[in-house]
Amino acid sequence: MSERGGGRSTDRFERKREAILDAATLILNREGVKGLTLGVAAAGVGLSTTSVTYYFKRKDDLAAACLMRGIAWLNAAADEALKAPTPPDRLHLLLSLHLERLSKAATGEGPAMPSLADIRALNNPWRGEVTEAFMKLFRKVRSLFDAPDMAWLGRGRRTARTHMLLEQLFWAGAWLPKYDPEDYPRIRDRMFDILVGGFATEGAEWAPAPAPLAELAAHDGTESGRETFLLAATRLINARGYKGASVDKISAALNVTKGSFYHHHDAKDDLVVACFDRTFEVMRRVQRLAMAQAGDQWTKLSSAAAALCEYQLSEFGPLLRTSALSALPEAMRDEQVAHSNRVSDRFASMISDGIAEGSIRPIDPAIAAQMLNATLNACAELGFWVPGVTQKAAPSVFARPLLMGVFTR
Template identity: 30%
Template sequence: MPNANKNKISSPFSKTNQHDQKYKTILSAASELFNVQGTRGTTLSQIADKLNLTKTSLYYYVKTKEELTHQCYLNTCIEMQAIVDKSLSCDGSAIDKLDALFRLNFECWNDIIKGNRGHLAGLTEIASLSTPHQEEISAHYRHFVIQVKDLINAGIEDGSMQAIHPGKAANAIWGNIFWLPVWLFSVEESERESAYQQWLTIIKFGLNNTPEKFEFKAISFDDEHMAPTGFDRSEQNRKKQEAFLRVGSSFFNHKGFKGTSLDELAKSLGVTKGAFYYHIKNKEDLLIKCIERTFNVEQSVLSDTMSMDINAIDKLAFAARKMFSIQLGEQGPLIRYATMWSLPADKRKEMEVIASQVRDLFGDMIRAGIADKTIKEVNLLVAENIIAGAIESIPDMAIAPNEIDLVKGSIDFFDIFFNGIATIQRG
C-alpha cells in the first residue's frame, strides 16, 4: 500500500487542519480548471479569480501550481480509496463488491457533473509532477489495481467471476473507471443512468452476442510497419522523424510536457540539437506531431481492419489487440490522449475532434457487429468509449513491456470486454 496508513495521509486538507473546508474548496476549483484547461493552461491567478480570492490569499494555502496539482491528485486518490474501501466492505460475493465499486464511481462523477459535490481532478497529467509526487500518485494507482486484482481472484474462487487474467483485467477495469468522466459529461442527465447500466452490462457480460464464449482469432501482429502518413518528407527523413516521434511519445508519456527536455531527448537519440531542430521546431511542435502520429497510426489500423473479410466482432477484437501490440511493441509507444491537456485550449479542441473521429471508427465496427448480430445491441457511445478507455490505460500496466507476450497479453487484456467478467450460464 502507498505511504498512507488507511489513507490517513498528512496533508493540508486533513480533518485536523483548521482550514480544511477552505482548502477543499480551492482543490475543487483548481481540479475543475485543470480538467477543462489542463495544468499548463491554468494559472494560479485564474484559480484565485474563480474563488474571488486575491493571489496573496491563495498563496497562504498553496505556494506553487505543481504543489496544488499534486494535492488535487492526492485528493482524488483519497476519494477513490474511500470508494474502494466502501465497496470491499459490502456484503455478498466478489461480483457484488465489484458492482458496488462501479456504482459508487458512477454516483461520484454524476454528482460532480450535477454540482452536488466538489470536483475531482482526472489523473491525466501525473507525468507533469515532480518525481517524488509522480511516485506517490502512481503508488496509489498501483494499489487500486492490486485491490481489484485481489477481488477478481476472490471472485474466481467463489465462482462469481470467470477465470480471467486478474492483473490485466484489473488494469482494464481501472482504465475504464478513470475514463468514465471523459465521456459521461457528454451524456444528458436524464440518460446517464441508462448509459451507466450499458457500461456495467458490457463489463460484466461482454459484447459477444452468441451463447458460446468468444474465441480470439489466432492472428499474427508481425505484419506491415504501421508508419504514419501525412508528412511530406523523403523516406530517409521520414524514418528519422518517426524515431523522433516515438522517443518523444515515450518522454511525454512518462515525464509530461513540463518534464520533457528536448536536450535530453536529442541526447537519447544520439543526435545533435541542430539535427533535432531540423525536424522539430520546439517542444509544443513535437507534442502536436506525436499526437498526430498516434491518430494516423490508429486510423490506419482501423481502416485496414475494416477491410478484412471477417466478422465485425473479430474486426473489433483485432483492431483493439493491434493497438495493444503497437503500444507495447517495437512500433510504440503511441502517445496517451491525456497529453492533449498540455496543449493550448484552441489546439487541444482541434485534437479532441480528431480523437472523437478515431473513437467513432470503433463505433462503426460495433455498429457493423450489431448489424451482423455478432455484437449485442449496445449504446455506441458507451461501447466505443469502453474500448478507448482500455487502450488509454495500456501504458499503466505494471509489467515491463519486454516481458509481455503481445499476442496472449492482448487477449488477456481485452477478454473482459468481449466475454465479460461475471459468471453466467451460456447456451
C-alpha cells in the first residue's frame, strides 16, 4: 500500500514534494500545527523557505497536505479491510495494515503517519476540506459493521463504536514506541483479542455502580472559581483546538477580563497544563473511589469506566482531550504523557488483580489499560458523534463495547 506508487513517484517534483511532506509530518507530530512552519520544514530537507513555497504556498497548505496524505492512506487501508467477509475479519485486517504501517515508520522503512488530532488548528478553508475528508473516512470505517448478523446494532451505537475503534488506531501511535517494532504483530493480536473478546469473563454482567459525580467534581471555597475557569477552557480547547481557544474567547465565555486569566496563569501553555492536571486528578479520584468499593475487580473497573463516561457528558465535564498534547512544548508534553501513563498503569494493576482472581479474562494488562484510557478520553466527544446521547446512556453506548466486546450486543 504505497503512498508513492505509479509513475509519478519517479518525477522529480513529486519526489521532492514527498520529501517535504515526510519532514513536515515529523514536525507536525512533534509540535502540532502551531509549531509547523515552512522554514522549519525547509530545514528538514535542506531547502530554503523560498524553495518550499514552490510546493506549498502557505503553512496551512503544508499542514493540510500532511493530514490529507494520512487520511488517504487510512482510506486505502479501510478499502482493503472491507474486502474481508466478516466484521471481525475486517477489523483484524485493518489493525494489521495500520500496525504494519506504524512498524515501517518506526524502522525508517516508510514515512511517519501524521497525527490527525490537530485538524481543528487549521484555518479555513483547509480545516473544512480536511474535516470533510475525515468524515468520509469515518463513514467508510463504520461500514466495517455492515453484516446481516449485525443488523441489531443501530446507527448511533455503530457510530459510537467506530469512534472508539478509530481512537484505538490513533492513540496506539503514542504508546507503541515503548515496544520493539518486531513485536507489533503480537501487539496486533492482543489488541484484536481485547476488542473482540472484551475484558469480561464469560457470563459476567454489565452492572456498574452508580457514579457519584458531585463527589468527583467537589471543590471547596477558593477552588470553585478556578475549577469554573478550567472547565470553560477545557470545553473551548476540545471544541476549537489550542489555537482556536484564545484568551479572549475563554475570558468572554466566563464574562471576565483578560487580567483575570493572567491572574490564574502566566501563559496559555500553563493553562493547558492546568487543564490536564484537572483531568488526571479526576481520573485518579475515580480510580480511588472504585478501588475502595466492595466487589470484584471487574465490578470496580467497569464502575470506574462508567463513572468517567458519565462525567464526560455531565455538567462537570468534559475532561481535556489528549489532542491538546500536540500544542505543548516538548518538555511539558512529556510530563503530561507521564501523568497519563500513571493513570493507565493503575488501570493495568486493577486488570492484573482481576485476572488473578478470575473476574477478568486473561488479556494483556498494559495494552488493555492504554486502550481503556483512550476510550475514556474519547468519550468527551461522544455527544458530537451521537447527538442526543444522554449522560446515563454513555457508559453502555461507549465503554461497554470495549469492556465486553465490540461485536457483542
